[in-house]
Amino acid sequence: MFDTIISGATVVNADGEARADVGIKDGRVAAILTLGDAAEARTVVDATSCHLLPGLVDAHVHLREPGLTQKEDFDSGTRAAALGGVTSVLDMPTDDPWTATSEQLAEKMAMAKGRIHVDVGFQAVLSQDLSLLEGLLALRPVSLELFTADVPEVFRFDTIDAVAGMLKRLAGCDTLIGISPGDQSILEGSGLRNRAGDIAAFLASRPPLAEAGGVARAILAAAGTGARIHVRQVNSALGVSTWRRLRDMADVTVETTPQNLFFTAEDYTTAGANLKGSPPLRDARDVEALRLALSEGLIDIVATDHAPHSPAEKAATYAAFADIPGGTPGLQTLLPTMLKLVAEGVIALSDLVRMCARNPAERFGLGGSKGVIAPGYDADILVVDRRRTSVITDAEQASRAAYTPFDGWSIPARLTHVFLRGEEIVRDGAITAEAHGAVVARRA
Structure with a gap:
């Protein structure tokens, strides 16, 4: 059983795109599944028609x-x-x-x-x-x-x-x-x-x-x-x-x-x-x-x-x-x-x-763990809905600078979910988890 399945999306990697479900276990991508494959998970995230990016x-x-x-x-x-x-x-x-x-x-x-x-x-x-x-x-x-x-x-x-x-x-x-x-x-x-x-x-x-x-x-x-x-x-x-x-x-x-x-x-x-x-x-x-x-x-x-x-x-x-x-x-x-x-x-x-x-x-030495949606990699995954639009605003900026040079720009896509090592940390523009980021070092 997977901890989480993100279903119905198009998985985007540097070498191309493919429609698939993504199974996550113990913080890592455990499997790339054919859409609709019978699989069990404690949590299923419906990302139908969205794109998954590392x-x-x-x-x-x-x-x-x-x-x-x-x-x-x-x-x-x-x-x-x-x-x-x-x-x-x-x-x-x-x-x-x-x-x-x-x-x-x-x-x-x-x-x-x-x-x-x-x-x-x-x-x-x-x-x-x-x-x-x-x-x-x-x-x-x-x-x-x-x-x-x-x-x-x-x-x-x-x-x-x-x-x-x-x-x-x-x-x-x-x-x-x-x-x-x-x-x-x-x-x-x-x-x-x-x-x-x-x-x-x-x-x-x-x-x-x-x-x-x-x-x-x-x-x-x-x-x-x-x-x-x-x-x-x-x-x-x-x-x-x-x-x-x-x-x-x-x-x-x-x-x-x-x-x-x-x-x-x-x-x-x-x-x-x-x-x-x-x-x-x-x-x-x-x-x-x-x-x-x-x-x-x-x-x-x-x-x-x-x-x-x-x-x-x-x-x-x-x-x-x-x-x-x-x-x-x-x-x-x-x-x-x-x-x-x-x-x-x-x-x-x-x-x-x-x-x-x-x-x-x-x-920068994080290969094998970051930057790719594939089995064995950390389940750091973004769900992007290109059917929706979003607007960049100063008011939404979390930085202490309190502004962005891109204020007011309309973007033909919306980031709906962010997963860090399999745990959802952002949903619809709001932080959903306590700070649990890790200090990472060069692997190779």
């Missing part, structure tokens, strides 16, 4: 704890994730303090237990202190993050020699290295050339050239060392073109974010602080290039870079546009914005699953 895996999230909990914390951030169908969150290390030592990583993991509504994997930051590596690797974080620009000097690897040196040190380690592309020399040079402090100055300080150079540097360094890397969000036509030409040289994947697929720098004039983040938004030609790359399968992962700030922080007055705290909330809107791209014909449902579930799970 729970999404967001590979780029800032939950802001410890130290920055006025912006977000484990409870509010993972509540937003659950409501949005993200059942696995991979948390970045840029809190206060940054997660740079094994002690800090262990403390963060312990702090999350009992307070998270979905599963959470943690990412640690690489610093100039190589003695920290062994302790970090022993805790099996889902990635180690390497920054090239716009961060404190102790965490900055701003030359190709520095990047290659660290990748060479890590090439034999069983881990993934996330690299945020940028160029510290352009950032500093732009600051000297343009002190206006306006939106144009901010855009000039982080141009497509800096991104493309960072992408090239990361790939070349990986090719020269044999390291496994993941390039953080790209959003320019030049960056995409560089990626297209060089990606086969190394073991490398790339991500972008939903905001970069919809908004341009012109939107700063109306949304201002609420859209300000890094890298900055580009122009319509860049959005078009990014969408084309998405359609062609050149983008491996779509993640949110969920980076909330308190409303007071965003609303404050700053001397320069660049000084506004950078980042927007996104966990609760990843699924609906991707469903909008499906409705627009940019991607298919199976592409959504590939980029937002299977690929991030496999790349």
Whole structure:
């Protein structure tokens, strides 16, 4: 007997769709059943004419704890994730303090237990202190993050020699290295050339050239060392073109974010602080290039870079546009914005699953448990009804940011149920279970 059967739906995986019932036992998918097969279960969920998707895996999230909990914390951030169908969150290390030592990583993991509504994997930051590596690797974080620009000097690897040196040190380690592309020399040079402090100055300080150079540097360094890397969000036509030409040289994947697929720098004039983040938004030609790359399968992962700030922080007055705290909330809107791209014909449902579930799970060491609806995998399952519509609103956001840049957008689908390891945690937009998410570590 199964614990639960979800019946009558179309199961969507990265490799296609099939109508089937799904049998769940002990928190995992136990069987994919032919529709109508005689089977017993304690609970039957009727999902007739709906689609079942694996729970999404967001590979780029800032939950802001410890130290920055006025912006977000484990409870509010993972509540937003659950409501949005993200059942696995991979948390970045840029809190206060940054997660740079094994002690800090262990403390963060312990702090999350009992307070998270979905599963959470943690990412640690690489610093100039190589003695920290062994302790970090022993805790099996889902990635180690390497920054090239716009961060404190102790965490900055701003030359190709520095990047290659660290990748060479890590090439034999069983881990993934996330690299945020940028160029510290352009950032500093732009600051000297343009002190206006306006939106144009901010855009000039982080141009497509800096991104493309960072992408090239990361790939070349990986090719020269044999390291496994993941390039953080790209959003320019030049960056995409560089990626297209060089990606086969190394073991490398790339991500972008939903905001970069919809908004341009012109939107700063109306949304201002609420859209300000890094890298900055580009122009319509860049959005078009990014969408084309998405359609062609050149983008491996779509993640949110969920980076909330308190409303007071965003609303404050700053001397320069660049000084506004950078980042927007996104966990609760990843699924609906991707469903909008499906409705627009940019991607298919199976592409959504590939980029937002299977690929991030496999790349960040959660393969075999997350990102696929198949026997043996965790029963992290979303029920999506494409016969209904939903509207994204500020009022429904669980993040402490208390807004979304997608407020008022109509989505031709509705998320009706979210299951985490076989237990229903969301139904019709409401949390239905106590927080029982698990801290997950890199498996392979």
